[in-house]
Amino acid sequence: xxxxxxxxxxxxxxxxxxxxxxVRSLIMHPMDTGLAKDKAGKIIPAHYIQTVTVTFxxxxxxxxxxxxxxxxxxxxxxxxRAEESGTLKMVWKDNKNGVWSTGAKLSVS
Amino acid sequence: MKNMKRREFLxxxxxxxxxxxxxGTGLLRSGMAFAGxxxxxxxxxxxxxxxxxxxxxxxxKTEIPVSSKxxxxxxxxxxxxxxxxxxxxxxxxxxxxxxxxxxxxxxxHNPTPLASQFNFTPGCxxxxxxxxxxxxxxxxxxxxxxxxxxELMASAPRKVKVxxxxxxx
Numbered sequence: 001x002x003x004x005x006x007x008x009x010x011x012x013x014x015x016x017x018x019x020x021x022x023v024r025s026l027i028m029h030p031m032d033t034g035l036a037k038d039k040a041g042k043i044i045p046a047h048y049i050q051t052v053t054v055t056f057x058x059x060x061x062x063x064x065x066x067x068x069x070x071x072x073x074x075x076x077x078x079x080x081r082a083e084e085s086g087t088l089k090m091v092w093k094d095n096k097n098g099v100w101s102t103g104a105k106l107s108v109s
Numbered sequence: 110m111k112n113m114k115r116r117e118f119l120x121x122x123x124x125x126x127x128x129x130x131x132x133g134t135g136l137l138r139s140g141m142a143f144a145g146x147x148x149x150x151x152x153x154x155x156x157x158x159x160x161x162x163x164x165x166x167x168x169x170k171t172e173i174p175v176s177s178k179x180x181x182x183x184x185x186x187x188x189x190x191x192x193x194x195x196x197x198x199x200x201x202x203x204x205x206x207x208x209x210x211x212x213x214x215x216x217x218h219n220p221t222p223l224a225s226q227f228n229f230t231p232g233c234x235x236x237x238x239x240x241x242x243x244x245x246x247x248x249x250x251x252x253x254x255x256x257x258x259x260e261l262m263a264s265a266p267r268k269v270k271v272x273x274x275x276x277x278x
Binding site: 020072079 | 234
């Protein structure tokens with residue numbers, strides 16, 4: 001079975017108050033469309049991440065809905081305004097009850 | 110509305126745990142009882158097979174004025190349609206009174222044209238997204254944004270020449 005999960009976040013550990021920082025993330029996932037066939041000619045069922053939820057200190061920051069058109073092992077970058085120190089959390093959920101989450105700390109001065 | 114549902118769902122950690130526990134007993138085969146859609150995921154626009162229908166279901170209309178505030182970058186030639194990098198940037202104050210609330214990303218002739226939907230908050234500071242998408246063939250990619258004031262604006266369609274399609278069809 002191909003690797004799945006292992007979510008990662010890359011972002012600065014510290015920032016000045018009001019600064020807009022970039023957050024980059026990556027997760028291992030096949031993002032199967034349900035259209036491709038395996039070597040035996042059998043359809044590979046759709047298996048893909050549908051939602052990515054980003055919170056900072058448990059407050060909603062960014063909600064994303066994905067389709068099968070997002071590439072395998074999805075990379076995602078977005079921005080965030082640094083207002084206070086705390087923890088950024090990301091949760092990925094797929095259509096087969098797969099749930100992965102990870103977080104990163106930010107110190108704001 | 111949708112966001113509220115998502116948040117309520119996230120708030121009830123117990124529900125998720127219970128579901129996982131039930132699934133773990135093997136009483137329910139995955140792909141059956143929870144044939145999969147994550148709570149709050151807007152299935153209807155994502156399952157539409159034509160651009161116009163996908164736009165109508167998600168945005169409510171198909172004719173959106175193009176604005177230079179909505180910028181979409183993608184390579185003009187992508188050798189591999191399985192991973193086409195796209196960058197979305199929208200000019201907006203991103204404060205509580207005026208921010209980009211929702212952004213939709215479409216690939217005109219993909220088997221399902223709606224590729225992603227992004228729901229921003231003012232805390233993002235900048236309406237910016239970078240990700241990789243699959244494209245079945247040479248096609249237009251386009252973005253539509255809706256602000257917190259209800260204003261709709263679109264990017265100019267961006268043509269990407271695809272050498273090898275990426276939908277595995």
